[in-house]
Amino acid sequence: MNEIIHSKEYEEITDDKLRNLFHTGALQAPPSPWFTQNVLHRLPDRKRRVASFIEYALYIIGIIATVIYTTIYVINTLKSSVVTVNDVITYTILVALFVSLCYMVIAPFVRRDIQKA
Amino acid sequence: MLSKLEEISLIAKCVAADDRRAFGRLVEEYSPGLRRFVFNLTMGNASLTDDIAQETFIKAYGAIRSFKGASRFSTWLYAIACREYANALRRRSELPMEESLVYTTADSANDAHLAEMRHDIQVGLRALSPAERTLIVLFYLEDKPIKDIMRITNMPEGTIKSYLSRAKTKMAKALSDRNI
Numbered sequence: 001m002n003e004i005i006h007s008k009e010y011e012e013i014t015d016d017k018l019r020n021l022f023h024t025g026a027l028q029a030p031p032s033p034w035f036t037q038n039v040l041h042r043l044p045d046r047k048r049r050v051a052s053f054i055e056y057a058l059y060i061i062g063i064i065a066t067v068i069y070t071t072i073y074v075i076n077t078l079k080s081s082v083v084t085v086n087d088v089i090t091y092t093i094l095v096a097l098f099v100s101l102c103y104m105v106i107a108p109f110v111r112r113d114i115q116k117a
Numbered sequence: 118m119l120s121k122l123e124e125i126s127l128i129a130k131c132v133a134a135d136d137r138r139a140f141g142r143l144v145e146e147y148s149p150g151l152r153r154f155v156f157n158l159t160m161g162n163a164s165l166t167d168d169i170a171q172e173t174f175i176k177a178y179g180a181i182r183s184f185k186g187a188s189r190f191s192t193w194l195y196a197i198a199c200r201e202y203a204n205a206l207r208r209r210s211e212l213p214m215e216e217s218l219v220y221t222t223a224d225s226a227n228d229a230h231l232a233e234m235r236h237d238i239q240v241g242l243r244a245l246s247p248a249e250r251t252l253i254v255l256f257y258l259e260d261k262p263i264k265d266i267m268r269i270t271n272m273p274e275g276t277i278k279s280y281l282s283r284a285k286t287k288m289a290k291a292l293s294d295r296n297i
Contacts, residue, residue, distance in 0.1 A: 022258040024231070026238060035144070036148065040144070
C-alpha cells in the first residue's frame with residue numbers, strides 16, 4: 001500500500017517536489033580534509049615572471065655601475081689629494097644611489113618574510 | 118561565504134602575484150559545493166569525484182587570467198567541472214562508469230527515510246543521460262537559474278528547458294516503475 005502511494009507521488013512530479021527531494025536527500029560527498037592541500041600541491045610550478053627578472057637585472061647592473069664609478073672617483077680624488085665641495089656632493093649622491101638600489105632589491109624579500117611571520 | 122569584493126580581491130592576488138594562499142582560500146570556499154555537485158553527477162563515485170574536482174581547480178588556476186568576472190567565480194568553476202565530467206566520461210567510454218547504487222544503512226526511521234530518498238535520487242539520475250543529469254543537478258540541487266546554466270553548459274535556453282522537462286518525465290517514470 002505504502003509503495004503504491006509512493007509510486008503515485010512520483011507520477012505527478014513537480015518542480016517543488018523534485019527540488020525538495022534533492023535538497024533533503026542528495027548525496028553528500030565524503031569529507032576530504034586534504035582536498036585543498038592536494039590541489040595546491042598539484043598546481044604547476046611558479047613561472048618566473050619576465051618583468052620581475054628584467055627589473056632585478058637592471059637593479060643589479062645599476063649597483064655594479066655605481067660601485068665601479070665610485071671606486072674610480074675615489075681613486076681620482078686620492079690622486080689629486082684635494083677634496084672639494086663638489087666631491088662631497090658627488091659622494092653623497094653616489095652613496096644615496098647605492099643605498100636606494102640595494103633597498104629596491106632587498107625590500108620585496110623583507111616584506112614577504114614579514115608577511116609570512 | 119565570500120563577498121563579491123573578497124572574491125575579486127583573491128582572484129586579483131592569484132593573477133598579479135601568483136598567490137597560492139589566495140587560491141587555497143578560493144578552493145576552501147568553493148570545494149564543498151563543487152564536490153557535492155560532481156559527487157551527484159558521478160552517482161556517488163568518491164575517487165572520480167575528487168579527480169574531477171581537483172582537475173577543475175587546477176584548470177581554473179591555469180586559466181584564471183581568462184576569468185573576466187562577467188559571472189560569479191562559482192559559475193565559471195561549474196562550467197569547467199562540467200567539461201571535466203564530460204572528459205571523464207569520454208575517457209571511460211570503453212570502460213563503463215561505475216554507477217552502482219550507494220546503499221546507506223539506516224539506524225532510525227528518519228535515517229531510513231533519508232536513505233530511501235537518496236536511493237530514489239540515484240534511481241532517477243541513473244535513468245538520465247549525462248547531459249540531462251548535469252542539468253537536473255544544476256537546476257534542482259544547486260538551484261542555479263537558467264541564465265547561469267546557459268553560461269555553465271553553453272546551451273541555449275530552449276534546449277535547457279526541453280532537456281529539463283524530458284529529464285523530469287524520465288525520472289518520474291523510473292521512480293514509478295521502481296515502485297510497481
